[in-house]
Amino acid sequence: MSARAGRLGVGIIGAGHVGPVLGAALAGAGHAITGISAISERSRDRAEAILPGVPILPIPEIIERSELVILAIPEGEIAALVSGLAETGAWQPGQILAHTAPGLGVEVLLPAAARGAIPLALHPALTFTGTSMDLQRLAESYVAVTAPTPVQPIGQALVVEMGAEPVIVAESDRAAYAEAIATATEFSRSIVRQATGILAEIGVENPGGFLSSLVRSSVDLALREGGHREAPEDLA
Structure with missing residues (x-):
């Protein structure tokens, strides 16, 4: 399976500084943003500014609609969210699941992988401002990719489509x-x-x-x- 085999429906969980920008980068490569989750008024405003017209949806609906789900949420919240959604059967076989936390590899995504999801850890080495200016800076940046060897090319292809340069980082080296x-x-x-x-x-x-x-x-x-x-x- 390749990220370049076709356009993906991309769901963004988290409307902080990172999620909307990565969504905009992937939209610029031709992918369709299916929805984004946002709780606070500030995050809703940010999502609308960077991804105008993209619906703000509940997390389960985003997962249901998307072939690629990006978890752009605080590192400490990822494990509970992934395992909790796995218990409800939300993750789909063949669905690509990527988080953006620097200190975690793909082990935290194993509950989703056990249900057939493809786990990726993609961390852009960039301090995000949460504005459209980040798109240009992303194109000058590197992204750490951690993934099982057979699916590393998927992570690398997604990073290239964002405009950045992928660098493989082993699971044991994430800390x-x-x-x-x-x-x-x-x-x-x-x-x-x-x-x-x-x-x-x-x-x-x-x-x-x-x-x-x-x-x-x-x-x-x-x-x-x-x-x-x-x-x-x-x-x-």
């Missing part, structure tokens, strides 16, 4: 992967907040804008180095 993502995200945020705070205290207007080029160039240099140190004379 280390999540640690790397958290370290990069939390450390960079903390340092920038600290630096802008210091500049604000000494009266620098718009400290975020002041540091923007410096931070971007410093991060770009660190990424190019990839763990290799420059010689002291090259840093002068």
Whole structure:
């Protein structure tokens, strides 16, 4: 089975920052978004802004309508939702089920897989804003793909259709992967907040804008180095 064999009906569970954007990316590749779940008024507004005209539906109805279901919900909620829906017989044989949590592989999806669903873990290495701007940034990003070997090509094809670059991460490496993502995200945020705070205290207007080029160039240099140190004379 291939994600490119035909257009899929895609259901999105979760209208936070990630789900609607991935839905829009797949819609741009020609897939049909069958529905999205959204609880709060803010999430409903976000879903309507990014996926206009897509119906907001109960989760069981989304699953019933969809060949691909994306779980874009907090990591701690995935296991209970998947197992609970498995007990009701909601998951369908051949249905593709993907979650977006960095720290989990496909083991958390086993209750659905036991009923014939195809399990995928797809985590975009991107800090989402929950706006259409994320679509362009997604096209410049990588997505960690964890899946049983026979269905890895399905996950890779879906990522390519989103416009991103797939990278296979083993199930046993998901915890280390999540640690790397958290370290990069939390450390960079903390340092920038600290630096802008210091500049604000000494009266620098718009400290975020002041540091923007410096931070971007410093991060770009660190990424190019990839763990290799420059010689002291090259840093002068």
